[in-house]
């Protein structure tokens with residue numbers, strides 16, 4: 001009692017203030033001492049204690065990284081401090097070889113708020129736990145493969161495009177010109193596409209957007225779909241808040257953003273759980289009716305995820321690691337479904353918007369694309385596009401690649417090392433966080449001649465392809481965590497581009513306007529106003 005009394009009698013406001021300032025001073029001293037004595041100092045901006053840099057909260061992180069790339073990235077590596085964590089940014093193809101090897105399976109350290117969002121050991125994209133990631137990835141690939149090799153993804157694109165383009169035609173303005181915000185329409189398109197791919201249920205968000213523009217009545221089902229699609233958008237736009245250090249999550253300007261993201265996330269998970277439960281019931285009903293035939297049917301992704309490694313699995317795996325041979329639980333399925341929606345929607349939307357932007361600014365490229373489309377569909381410009389057609393659309397694919405080289409939607413691909421190793425000519429201790437800055441690598445003049453020029457021939461002419469450094473183009477990442485949706489994405493994009501240019505003449509409304517973008521974890525096209533003129537009405 002006596003000691004406590006003594007301490008309290010000393011606790012005057014000035015003493016508290018001095019103690020507080022001393023702690024802050026010690027923290028700052030320790031922070032900069034660690035910074036200036038760090039191993040392998042690389043060039044980069046001076047960090048601010050705790051925060052690292054305010055730029056991360058300001059919007060377009062990629063524009064900032066690209067500026068830093070020009071200032072500090074000359075030798076192929078620079079460094080940043082984001083939210084108190086040192087990050088090594090690699091901007092040269094030859095330095096990322098080891099990061100793409102099989103020993104690199106972890107994308108992020110387990111810090112920030114991953115556990116609060118129940119993402120630390122769930123799904124694929126943000127899962128940092130090797131064993132759960134390995135199991136999820138194995139089952140996801142097993143479920144995805146038959147779907148990717150089937151005509152289904154292409155058929156879904158044909159069906160949805162038919163629906164969407166009919167709405168566009170109905171929205172024609174004077175002189176038969178249609179003006180639309182392509183980013184908004186395609187965002188709905190990809191959401192309906194992923195819904196069909198994963199559950200074979202039409203989510204009707206293309207329809208809801210049309211109804212909204214026409215001021216038509218919305219059904220409850222359509223409003224529900226809209227809400228679900230919107231929560232994907234919210235997550236993608238604000239996802240950097242998942243990485244906020246726990247220590248600062250309650251600061252005034254961060255707390256509300258974290259809360260909003262968390263509420264959105266709970267809603268997202270709840271809806272995914274309902275989708276999984278309802279599909280499971282549907283499957284059980286089919287099994288109980290004794291009319292099931294999972295072998296001859298091309299299954300949707302969710303059905304495959306549910307029945308893999310059960311007695312109803314149409315393609316049971318032989319000689320697999322026993323830890324991979326059990327069925328998934330509903331929580332595990334929810335985790336990978338979350339990834340299919342988050343990783344499989346906006347990446348495609350943004351890539352498509354960037355493709356349209358670059359084609360419009362390069363009339364020679366557009367001419368060559370139209371010639372290719374004409375040569376493939378000369379027989380019938382209105383028929384469905386098939387897998388065989390896609391194999392002939394090589395220039396179209398080269399345009400997609402060149403667009404993703406110059407303006408990737410995923411520009412930061414991270415790896416976290418759990419063992420010491422050599423990267424970019426330096427020996428790094430374990431627990432180092434690396435970012436393969438794909439926009440920097442894709443635009444590095446050491447790998448690409450005139451990198452700022454849009455030249456799809458780089459990916460079309462065999463002699464040009466031969467010249468490329470193996471890792472100088474990172475559209476889908478690489479190594480064990482390479483994008484598992486890359487084939488589906490290419491099918492979706494090629495089919496969509498061919499359908500669009502076959503049916504419409506496509507022009508930008510404002511040729512002077514730069515791309516309207518913002519980067520959180522991916523670069524997001526906020527709006528792209530396009531003028532469409534139905535082809536049969538031209539000339």
Ligand code: HEM
Pocket residue numbers: 107124125126137339340343344345347348351409410413414474475476477478479480481482483484485486488489
């Ligand atoms: C143009 C479209 C797309 C682009 C540019 C893209 C790009 C990427 C990139 C760069 C990565 C990181 C790879 C790495 O770390 O090495 C990734 C991961 C991933 N992507 Fe895609 N992606 C696209 C479409 C899709 C689609 C359609 C799906 C699924 C339906 C998908 C599902 C995933 C998943 C689940 C991961 C995490 C994989 C893991 O951590 O194991 N992506 N994607």
